[in-house]
Amino acid sequence: MPGTPAVAGETGRSLVEEEDPHLKVSLGNNDMGVSAHLQSSKTGTTRFFTSNTHSSVVLQGFDQLRIEGLLCDVTLVPGDGDEIFPVHRAMMASSSDYFKAMFTGGMKEQDLMCIKLHGVNKIGLKKIIDFIYTAKLSLNMDNLQDTLEAASFLQILPVLDFCKVFLISGVTLENCVEVGRIANTYNLTEVDKYVNNYILKNFPALLTTGEFVKLPFDRLAFVLSSNSLKQCTELELFKAACRWLRYEDARMEYAAKIMKNIRFPLMTPQDLINHVQTVDFMRTDNTCVNLLLEASNYQMMPYMQPVMQSERTAIRSDNTHLVTLGGVLRQQLVVSKELRMYDEKGHEWKSLAPMDAPRYQHGIAVIGNFLYVVGGQSNYDTKGKTAVDTVFRFDPRYNKWMQVASLNEKRTFFHLSALKGHLYAVGGRNAAGELGGITHDTFQKELMCFDPDTDKWTQKAPMTTVRGLHCMCTVGDKLYVIGGNHFRGTSDYDDVLSCEYYSPSLDQWTPIAAMLRGQSDVGVAVFENKIYVVGGYSWNNRCMVEIVQKYDPEKDEWHKVFDLPESLGGIRACTLTVFPPEDNSCSPSRESPLSAP
Numbered sequence: 312m313p314g315t316p317a318v319a320g321e322t323g324r325s326l327v328e329e330e331d332p333h334l335k336v337s338l339g340n341n342d343m344g345v346s347a348h349l350q351s352s353k354t355g356t357t358r359f360f361t362s363n364t365h366s367s368v369v370l371q372g373f374d375q376l377r378i379e380g381l382l383c384d385v386t387l388v389p390g391d392g393d394e395i396f397p398v399h400r401a402m403m404a405s406s407s408d409y410f411k412a413m414f415t416g417g418m419k420e421q422d423l424m425c426i427k428l429h430g431v432n433k434i435g436l437k438k439i440i441d442f443i444y445t446a447k448l449s450l451n452m453d454n455l456q457d458t459l460e461a462a463s464f465l466q467i468l469p470v471l472d473f474c475k476v477f478l479i480s481g482v483t484l485e486n487c488v489e490v491g492r493i494a495n496t497y498n499l500t501e502v503d504k505y506v507n508n509y510i511l512k513n514f515p516a517l518l519t520t521g522e523f524v525k526l527p528f529d530r531l532a533f534v535l536s537s538n539s540l541k542q543c544t545e546l547e548l549f550k551a552a553c554r555w556l557r558y559e560d561a562r563m564e565y566a567a568k569i570m571k572n573i574r575f576p577l578m579t580p581q582d583l584i585n586h587v588q589t590v591d592f593m594r595t596d597n598t599c600v601n602l603l604l605e606a607s608n609y610q611m612m613p614y615m616q617p618v619m620q621s622e623r624t625a626i627r628s629d630n631t632h633l634v635t636l637g638g639v640l641r642q643q644l645v646v647s648k649e650l651r652m653y654d655e656k657g658h659e660w661k662s663l664a665p666m667d668a669p670r671y672q673h674g675i676a677v678i679g680n681f682l683y684v685v686g687g688q689s690n691y692d693t694k695g696k697t698a699v700d701t702v703f704r705f706d707p708r709y710n711k712w713m714q715v716a717s718l719n720e721k722r723t724f725f726h727l728s729a730l731k732g733h734l735y736a737v738g739g740r741n742a743a744g745e746l747g748g749i750t751h752d753t754f755q756k757e758l759m760c761f762d763p764d765t766d767k768w769t770q771k772a773p774m775t776t777v778r779g780l781h782c783m784c785t786v787g788d789k790l791y792v793i794g795g796n797h798f799r800g801t802s803d804y805d806d807v808l809s810c811e812y813y814s815p816s817l818d819q820w821t822p823i824a825a826m827l828r829g830q831s832d833v834g835v836a837v838f839e840n841k842i843y844v845v846g847g848y849s850w851n852n853r854c855m856v857e858i859v860q861k862y863d864p865e866k867d868e869w870h871k872v873f874d875l876p877e878s879l880g881g882i883r884a885c886t887l888t889v890f891p892p893e894d895n896s897c898s899p900s901r902e903s904p905l906s907a908p
Contacts, residue, residue, distance in 0.1 A: 367446075373402055374444040385414075389436045390429035396440055406443040409466045428464075435461025442470055450477045452486075459497050471499075478502045482509050484517055488525045495527075506530075511539045518543075518551055524558040528565050531555060535572035536622070538629045545574045546582045553590060567598035574623045575606035577708060583607075614715055617704075618732045618763055620679035626708045631888045633836055634663075636684060637670035638882035644691045646671040646881075650682075650705065652889055661892045664710045666703060672780075672832070674727025675883045676734055678763070681706060682887055683715075683734060686722040695740050698723035707889040716766045724754075726783035728790050730815060734761035735790060736768075738779050754779035754797050758813070772818045778807045780831035784842055786864050789814060791823070791842060793862070796831045796850045804850040806831065810862070824867045828858055834884030840864065843872070846879040855880055 362368075376382050376399070383397035403410035413420045420426050428436060435457040442448045448470060450458060455474060462470035478490050479502055487509055494502035510517060510526075511534055517523050526534075534540060535548060543551075552569050556562045570593070575583065583606060593599045602623075609619055616624070632652040639646050646669035651660045666684065672695070673687025682705040690697040698721040703712050718736070725739025736759045756773035774792060781795025790813040796804040806829025811822045826844070833847030842862040849856050855878030861870050 370444065370446060373399060377402075377440075377444055385423070386425045387436060387440070388425060388427045389431055389433040390427065391432040394433055395425070396436060398440060402443060407465050407467055409464070430464040431461045432457055434458070439465055439467055439470065442467065448473050450474065456493060459493070463497055475499055475502050479505045482506060484513060484520055484522060487513075487517070488522045488527075491530055492527070507533060507537075508539075510534055511537055511541075514540060515542050518547075523551070524555055526555065528562075528569075532569060532572055535569065538625065538627050540627055545578050546586055549573050549575075549578075549587060556592075563592065566592050567596050570599050570602055571623075573602075574625070574627070575602055576609040576624045578606065580610060613713065614766070615763065617679035617681045626680060626888055626890070628707075628888050628890055630891055631886050632891070633838075634682070634885055634887045634889070635834060636675055636682075636883050637666070637673055637687070639671045639691050639880060645669075646689065646691055652887070652891065654891055663707075663889065663892070664705070664712060666712060668699075668701075671881045672723045672725075672739075673883060674725055674736060675885055676727045676729040677885055677887060678729045678732060678734070680888050682885065683727070683729070685727050685734065685736060686718055686725065686739075688723045695723040698741055707887055710890070719768050724779050726781055726792070728783040728785050730785050730788070730790055732763065733815075734763075735759065735771075735783070735813075736761065737774065737783055737792060738781065738795075740779070754795075771815075772813070772820065774813075775811055775820045775822065776807060776809050780848075781807065782830075782833050782835035782844060784835050784837050786837055786840055786842065788816070789864075791862075791864070792820075793835065793842070793844055794826050794830045794833065794847075796829070804831075806849055806851045823864075824862070824869055826862075827860060827869050827871060828856070830856060830858065830860065832880045834879070834882045836884045836886050838886060843884075845884055846882065848880050854878075 377397065380397055383399055385398060385400050385403075387396045387398055387403075388394070389396075400410075400414045404414045405411075412418070413426075415421070431439075434454055438448065438454065438458045439461045448458075450473065455477065458470065459474050461467075462474065478493065478499070482490050482505065487506055491503065491506040491510075493499070494506060507530070510530070514534065531552075535552065540548070549570075552573060556566055556569060575587065578587070583603065587593055588603065593603065605623070609616060609624060612619065632654065634650065634652045636650050637647050648666040648669040650663040650665055652663060653659075654661055668689055670684060670687040670689070671691060674683075674685040676683050676685075684703045684705070686699055686702070688695060688697045689699055700718040700721040702715050702717055704715050705712050721741050722736065722739050723741070725736055727734060727736050729735070738754060738757060740754070754777050756775070756777055758771040758773055759768050760771050761768050777797045778792070778795035779797065781792055783790060783792045785791070791810065792813070793810045795807045797807055799805050808825040808829055809822065810825060811820045813820050829849045829851050830844055830847040831850060834845040836843050836845070842864070844860045844862070846859070847856055848854070857874040857878050859872050859874065861872045862868070863870075
């Protein structure tokens, strides 16, 4: 071919156009996959060729030279013997930062012909050299630690990665403790994390084996402290911890540290008396005694529990879900009492324990992962004549409801939010159509604050804008009030697009960016510090809406993100950490230590 340069020594091979891998010009029977790229210039046509197999051929050539002892310029000796390994400095330096520094950094070994490697044994050194010359590595549990030690010492990163894959892919109940020990010894973070997750997922099964008592203290403490530890009751975890402590007498010094990870407040009083207080060190160790006192105090004050939350009272679940409660079915005008959570993995709604009575235009908020439902209406009524003052609290740990202090008077068409252990109820009306500054059909600006410590409501600075049927949520240390509507006379309403936030420390309101479209009577939830406003009703358009709008507090911007599958009004939404029901029916209640009615 005119203009095509000769390729010396490439007979019996093929050329591949780099821009078109399907175009091949055969030069013989042995296709070596040589790529060619056509490039034009003022001086004529130039082709650039790349061999896809050249590197492997060179590697094979160096390996053959090593096997035959040709051109080797240094000999390596393992620290545990006298066996010699002739190698090429260039090969070792190009594959390892350790050898590169040794042979080019002015060290005394740079000029030595024989080098003793005291940090590596014979098996490990052979594995590393074989890999450098062949790119191949065979691993089993017999040679793994020798290979790991050599790879770590000589800084052969690909071999370290292969060792990690080998360990992770072979974890079982029988070897998980040993794999964890290896991961900890050689600082294999990914493997260590995998072992922790494996044990958390299979902890009940591990308890049935002899490997459980071989767990090191640090790993057992981590597992017992994790919210991801499931399928075991706190009593079962306590008994397992006692079994581990009694396996060796020397372990009793860890008793207090281990027991700090057991959630005694979540046990029943009967279990504490019959199974925990009967254990000797739980009565004699000061820290353990205090843990039992903490549990007793927590259970004796159920109304104070939201402000008494700690790592030992939290639900053992890492599943936070969107939760909805109540609302009205627009076609039948029937008010719902259902509590549901959305399962993101299964893409389906699941039922939790329903309220005793239906709720619509109610307020919901979360304190300490307790869900509060405040006021609202028991029947569908646009004038709020069926407003109620009752307040209920849902405990996701036991899937149960309990009644707490009622509002000062019946209240509906308002919004509720929580901040720093307090509930804030904003705007709305009572059964007579009035509440504070609200007169008949006119919404006002009132802000009320509930303190669970004193079980009382107090008045705070009013909003800057009149609104009702709005939504409210907390992001950081601010309360955001969004949308809603206001009465313009003649039994008609307008959308309120303006939004604002409240600073409790200043007792002050500040305006923010307006919504893109009006939404009243909505659900609202905060996810990853963004506010999602869901569904509702647009008074300007006189229709239910399916829009979901997202507000970014950092950028002070609104965006439409997606639509609901159907229009919903009067529904309330939040995020809550729960135990997802295993099926789509209502989850049964778990035994609760609460003694309050």
